[in-house]
Amino acid sequence: MQPAVVVTGIGTVTSIGIGREPFWDSLLSGLCGIGDVESFDTSSYCVHRGAEVKDFRSEAFVSKLDRNCIGRASQFAIAAARLALADANLDMKTLDFERVGVTIGTTSGEPQMIERFDDAAVSGALKSVGPEFMRFYPCHVIAAHVASELDIEGVNVTIPTACAAGNYAIAHAFDVLRAGRVDLMLAGGSDSFSRITYTGFARLGAIAPEVCQPFDRNRKGMVPGEGAGILVLEPLERAVRRQARIYAEVVGYGLSCDAHHMTAAHPFGAARAMEKALSESRIEPEQVSYISAHGTGTPTNDRIETLAVKRVFKDAAYRTPISSIKSMLGHSMGAASAIEAAVCALAIFHGRVPPTINLEEPDPECDLDYVPNCARELDVNVAMNNAYAFGGNNASLILRKIEA
Amino acid sequence: MAMSADEIRDKIKRSIASITFIDPGKFDDFTSYEDDLAIDSLSILEIVVDVEYQFQIKVPEEELSAIRTIGDTVKTVQKYLCVEVV
Numbered sequence: 001m002q003p004a005v006v007v008t009g010i011g012t013v014t015s016i017g018i019g020r021e022p023f024w025d026s027l028l029s030g031l032c033g034i035g036d037v038e039s040f041d042t043s044s045y046c047v048h049r050g051a052e053v054k055d056f057r058s059e060a061f062v063s064k065l066d067r068n069c070i071g072r073a074s075q076f077a078i079a080a081a082r083l084a085l086a087d088a089n090l091d092m093k094t095l096d097f098e099r100v101g102v103t104i105g106t107t108s109g110e111p112q113m114i115e116r117f118d119d120a121a122v123s124g125a126l127k128s129v130g131p132e133f134m135r136f137y138p139c140h141v142i143a144a145h146v147a148s149e150l151d152i153e154g155v156n157v158t159i160p161t162a163c164a165a166g167n168y169a170i171a172h173a174f175d176v177l178r179a180g181r182v183d184l185m186l187a188g189g190s191d192s193f194s195r196i197t198y199t200g201f202a203r204l205g206a207i208a209p210e211v212c213q214p215f216d217r218n219r220k221g222m223v224p225g226e227g228a229g230i231l232v233l234e235p236l237e238r239a240v241r242r243q244a245r246i247y248a249e250v251v252g253y254g255l256s257c258d259a260h261h262m263t264a265a266h267p268f269g270a271a272r273a274m275e276k277a278l279s280e281s282r283i284e285p286e287q288v289s290y291i292s293a294h295g296t297g298t299p300t301n302d303r304i305e306t307l308a309v310k311r312v313f314k315d316a317a318y319r320t321p322i323s324s325i326k327s328m329l330g331h332s333m334g335a336a337s338a339i340e341a342a343v344c345a346l347a348i349f350h351g352r353v354p355p356t357i358n359l360e361e362p363d364p365e366c367d368l369d370y371v372p373n374c375a376r377e378l379d380v381n382v383a384m385n386n387a388y389a390f391g392g393n394n395a396s397l398i399l400r401k402i403e404a
Numbered sequence: 405m406a407m408s409a410d411e412i413r414d415k416i417k418r419s420i421a422s423i424t425f426i427d428p429g430k431f432d433d434f435t436s437y438e439d440d441l442a443i444d445s446l447s448i449l450e451i452v453v454d455v456e457y458q459f460q461i462k463v464p465e466e467e468l469s470a471i472r473t474i475g476d477t478v479k480t481v482q483k484y485l486c487v488e489v490v
Contacts, residue, residue: 272465307446311456
């Protein structure tokens with residue numbers, strides 16, 4: 001029999017708090033991390049809002065690697081990994097580092113490094129770009145940097161399936177653990193704020209002018225954000241043996257691709273990922289206590305997601321609370337679903353679910369229970385975490401309470 | 405659930421009308437969603453979800469893609485209502 005896999009550590013770097021406790025407190029109080037973009041000049045854009053991590057001190061987390069030679073996404077990932085390991089209360093001396101792995105999801109890799117190159121090219125200083133550029137920007141450096149900072153020598157994978165990448169990374173870690181290839185995994189996602197990403201979403205007309213208001217009738221779009229979320233995953237038996245605090249069990253996942261269009265979601269793909277996740281986990285829709293929505297706040301996403309939930313959950317759709325923390329954090333891209341998976345684990349552990357803030361006027365086309373504006377006490381036995389991405393990549397993850 | 409084809413057809417037409425705001429008097433069995441009603445994929449999912457909900461059935465995705473007309477929809481609903489009864 002394959003071992004059960006549990007979450008025993010949580011590390012988050014977000015615009016509303018760094019570290020599990022500050023982040024969770026901010027979420028429950030409905031704190032909003034969205035403000036005017038400060039890291040670059042947005043005067044030539046028609047939008048100016050973003051959810052940047054403003055109080056991040058990389059020197060507090062990165063000690064072995066040279067901070068000037070690793071990008072912001074790698075720095076976030078290292079910070080989240082250190083926070084998760086500390087949260088898991090692991091005695092590092094007892095770990096066999098060859099049997100510890102890292103899987104990180106991302107959308108953009110290290111876009112700020114590419115911007116450095118662009119700036120050099122535009123200013124006529126292309127010759128100043130040395131060969132070291134090759135090791136700065138590719139997506140895969142994120143997981144590699146986490147491993148080399150922390151001396152982790154096992155499986156090492158970066159999964160760039162865009163905004164569903166965090167769930168993909170956790171799913172991969174789940175498989176590797178169940179196959180018995182490792183003892184422990186650090187799994188999650190990381191992305192940094194960048195002109196590249198911001199310009200792309202601005203050109204798509206997807207960015208909201210002021211706030212992110214998922215499922216509200218007057219929602220005007222998403223707001224780009226940044227951050228990282230990393231979970232410590234290990235077999236249940238190992239966690240029990242070392243008397244670890246167990247947040248939740250990862251029970252299963254469902255992945256699907258719309259095979260349709262790069263940015264326009266096809267409505268059935270999302271439903272298919274949820275159905276696969278439920279059937280793999282042997283869980284009926286009625287048993288799901290809470291859904292963490294992809295909930296970007298774009299007019300189309302929220303409508304499609306609502307329909308997909310209705311298709312899968314039928315009557316139970318109306319009884320299952322569903323909330324979007326992107327209303328507070330904006331969209332942290334490849335980190336988003338990893339942070340949201342952490343939220344599902346915390347909701348299970350604490351018996352509370354975070355709200356969807358800025359939900360003032362209900363939309364007749366989005367008529368489910370989105371936990372508007374106030375956190376709620378809720379006995380969460382099973383939580384579903386949904387993520388949808390460019391390329392039609394869909395990923396649903398299911399977590400469950402461990403009975404004491 | 406014993407339901408005649410006409411009752412099924414009426415329910416389906418009402419569902420489509422409520423989602424597309426098109427006069428149901430203009431629908432017949434040969435009306436094509438794409439060619440005659442020019443409905444986008446999102447509205448088609450809305451109709452699928454509503455029709456499945458109304459009849460409490462679940463149609464597999466691969467069969468949905470074969471549905472082109474309102475007549476196809478009636479036949480598909482009939483097929484799955486029978487399954488439900490059995």
